[in-house]
Each structure stands twice: as structure tokens, then as C-alpha cells.
Amino acid sequence: MEDAPRNKRRRTDTEAQSEPEPAEIPLTRSTEYWFDDGNIILQVEFTQFRLVKSILSMHSSVFRDMFSLPLPADEPTVENCVVVVLRGDTVQDWALFLGVMFPKSHSTELPDVELLVAMLRLSKKYDFALFREGCVRRLKQEFPSTLQEFDVVSGGWTFINVDAGRNEDSFFSLISVAREIDLSSVLPALYYTILGNMGSKRMPKVGAIPYISTTDRLACLRGYPTVLQLQATTTLTWLDVKSTPRHIPSQNCIHPRRCAAAVEKIYLGVSSPYLPVTWPLSKWNSDWDDEMCSHCETKAKEIYEAGRETCWEQLPAVFGLLNWTELKALDFE
Template identity: 50%
Template sequence: MNSAPPTKRRRTDDPDPPESPLVRSTEYWFDDGNIILQVESTQFRLTKGMLSMHSNVFRDMFMIPLPPDQPTIENCPVVTLSGDTPEDWNHLLGVMFPRSLLQGKPTAGLLAGVLRLSKKYDIPLFREDCIWRLKAEFPSTLKEHDKFLSWAFIRDESDILFPLASLAREIGLHSILPVIYYRIVASTGENGYMNMVLDETAPGFSTVDRLACMRGYIKLLDLQSQTTMSWLDVKKIPVGVCQQRPDCRKQMHKIIRDLHGAQRLEISAIHEWVSDWDTDLCELCTKEALKIFQDGRKECWNKLPSVFGLPEWDELKRLDLE
């Protein structure tokens, strides 16, 4: 097991660089702590036992005697952690020291912070929980997708899908990208995600992700017209044996007008069936329309990765680094 990043030591012949004043964490400075972690200009006073219980890296590090000239504060060794941020450490420590029994749904920032640090310091339990939540929220099978409503496992926040797409690429969790992208392109309302993508105003959204969504939006419109929404073809519905053809035909024209009256065509390739659609359709026409729709959903799901320029589902799962 590799040891933790070594403490920074400044050479005596180097000029003193400008530094931010050191500050103690207001939440994670424990009087009975026996180790101080310095992250940028923020110091956390913690216990070796707690860190060792969660992190194999810290456990191994604390088994090695510290050098005699190790900096100390109030007799506590100070270990500087390079490459980390105080924000990520606040997220990680918030998981280690919960303030309540039920923590609820994590934010995207919490997930990102815990995932980065739990990998660096080998904290498997927290990492496994974050990965499980991401895979459950953005599943790789249609069956799992239909089990829960959106945002069952992660807190819904403004523009959350953009940082989650970046996070998926950062940690190598490729199998969640298709559903993240789908939710982006399917959100076309006044304040929808897709409006920001098309207007290039999405903050923190990479060119790779932006192009994938723009191309996927066009491809999904074509795909759903040939699959899930192909039941709107008046040559298919009303069915040949329909006994209420005038009523069913009237309902079909109404649905088509409503769908095409939107400012921008909606993506509904893997959406659930809308109950209003069959309000005035006879039983025979409804049954046929539902069959076409459900068969189309399965086809759209199977092709979902490819419309965004990604490998097939099985290959995406093999590519996952987690």
C-alpha cells in the first residue's frame, strides 16, 4: 500500500512565497484530535483512529514513525495534503461525522468530493455508496430505469446534470452517461437543459458533452419517430377493425397537433406512455398503439448509447473503472 502524500518541506534557500493565512476548520477541529491535516490554507484537527478506521492509506501511514522534525501544533503532527481542496475534505468529513442518523440524498458536490478523496485515500465503503447511488440514478437497463422516479438517490439541484456528466468522465463511470445525456436532451422547456446546451451557456459543460447532446438530440428525434412514436402514423391507428374510427381519428389528430405545437420538438424516446393519449381511443386502437410504443421503447433503449456516440451498453459497463 502506498503511503499518503509526503509533507511539504520548504527549502531554506527559497524565498518565502506569498501564502494565504492558515485557518482552522470551524467544524472539524477537535480538541482531542492527535493529527492535523493541512489542505491548502485550512487545517483539520482529527483523530488517527477515525482516519485509520475508514482509510487504508492513513492506517498504513500512521504505522510509520514520523520524522523528528515533523511540524507540530499543540503537540499534534501537521501533515500537508497536496492536490486536495478544503471543499472536498469538508464533504468527506461530513460523511465521516454525520450530524444526523439519516443523511438524505447527497448533492453532486458531495458525491464528487467523496469520490475523489475516497479513491486517493482508499476509503472503499464511502466510495461504493457513491458509485451505487450514481448507477441507481442513471441505470444501464430499462427495467431498472422504470423502477424509480428521477432523483430517487441524488438531490435534484439547478443544472446538476452538467457537473454529473463531467464527474462521470472524470472517474471513468461511462455506463451512466447515456441516461445523463438523455435527461439533458429531454429537458427542452423554457429553462430546460437543452436550451442552455444549444445556446452554449451551460457552465462547466465540456465540448465533448455538448456535441454528444446536440447530435443525440437530432438522432433521437428521428429514432423515436420510427419507433416509440410511430403509432401516430394514421396508417397504423385507427386499426383496420376499429369500430369507432371517427372518434379515434379525431383523437389522433389532436395528439399530433399538441406534440407538434411545441416551440421545440420534445424527446420522448424512453418516456413512459402518457395516459391522456388513449383517453378517446377505443380498446383495440389503444392496445395496438401501446404495443408499438413499448416495442419502440426497448429499441430506443438499446440504441441510446450509440445516438450519443458511445459504445453499446455491455461495452460501457466493461469500460467502467469502478
């Protein structure tokens, strides 16, 4: 027999009155961006920034339009400055953004990922056009939409500063902000680079890719075997010993036996069911040059480079995306 349900005792009025109210978080003033000659206060979360209207209006059409509107007579003020509450923003993003708008010194260093993400997010939301253009250009240079541009940056981070050991977090942050600001053309190169930096000896599990949406997570996971399949039918077809006729040895081969043995040796060195030694967009491995005669080397390179072009054109489809032309047309610019 089940126990009868216990009756809940109702709280008395005295008990209800004695319970403490939730503590309110006090507002704080920014120590760095509270200008004495400021005439507008931006409140982000529980932090207030006292800034200058004319500076904000010069860079942002959103603020320019906002400040052109007449203010209600009962608008709250602090030290005779109107307070504008910016909902949905973070103090960290605004502190980073204002550090660029009001620099304390001239810097030629590359921006780190946190700064770039903050700049992209706020410059899109408030139409800081000049800041947005520079950040978008930098992100597109790092993750381009042409193979020629990709070859420039494929050796590592070139236009963004990333601390050693923070590759994965950086990739995921950039994917999230690219989705947020509708910058679709950078996604294929981003996904592909993530796969090449996984560092796993087997296809990673879904849980191994944190911080991004399920859509982006699945795109990476589904793209992994597809990339390997694409590689077999593009850049590495010259290694196919079962093709008729065989690509290598070539028709003009000087040393057929040596070149045939070289193909088998290279094939065994690059083939792997889980982690490829070379990726389909990798540049030609110069170590292969010494394995074959000059005629076979030339033929193999032609097939390899043509395969890279084909692979690049098909890269968006690998991750379930539209083609390059359509992706670029979707960019918010």
C-alpha cells in the first residue's frame, strides 16, 4: 500500500514577510571608459560607460539615428547624462571594442580571437561600418573562398593571433560568430581546418566538439568520412594501382619498375582508414619527387593539382552547405 501524500504546510504571513528579498547587483562605473566630458551613458549588464555622443555617431549609424530622436521629458539621467541600456550585449565585448575605439597606444599586433569576435558582433549589431569591414576582411583572409588564398594561410594562423593550445576554442568561437553575423562563405574552410586540427587517431565523437551548435557539430562529423572519400577520388587517384591504364608508371616512364614500386610505397604511407597523413587540400609533398622519374612526377603532380581544384569546388557540399557562389551571395555585406 502506497503512503498517503503528505499535506504541505502553508506559510504564514509572518514567515513570508521575514524572507529576505534577492540581493540586487549594484551598478558599477567603468574605470577605463568613464570620460568626464562624456554626454551619454551606455549601460551593459551592470556596468556603465560614460562616452561621447559625437564619437559614437561618427562611427555608428545606429547610434547616430538614436541620438537624433527627441528624448522623453522623464528620461532617467546620471550626472545629467541620459542612460541607454544595451540589452543582450556583454561587458567583455564592449570593453574590448572600446579599447579599439579609444586606444591608449598604437599597436601593430594581430587581433586575438576574443577581440575579433567582439568587434564582429558589435559592429554588425550597431553598424560600426569601418570596424566591421576590417574585421570581416581579416576573417575572410584567414578562411577564404578560393584555393589560391587558402594556400597562403594553410600553414597556420596568419591574420589572427591565437595562443598555442587554443586552436579548438578559437575555431568554435569563430564558427559561432560567423553564424551569428551571417558570414557563410568562411564556413567551409573553417570546418575543413577543424578536421585537420582534431589530432585524433579516429573520427571524433560528437561530444569531442564543444561550444558549437548541433548543426555545426554534425557538419564536422559527417564531413570527416566524406573528406576521406573525396580525397580517394581526387588528389590521390594517381596512386590507384587498379586503374586501367595505370596513371603511374606513365606512358613516357623511364623506369617503370622503380616508379611502380614508388607508387605502392607512397600509397602505403598515406593510406589510413581514420587519420590521413595528407589531406586532400594539402600541397604536393616534395618528398615524393625523389621516388619517381621526372615524367611520372610531372604526371602525378598534374593529377594531384587537378584533384585539389575539384576537391575545393566540392568542399561546401562536403559539409552540407550551398556552393561557393551561393555562400558568398548570402554574406551580410
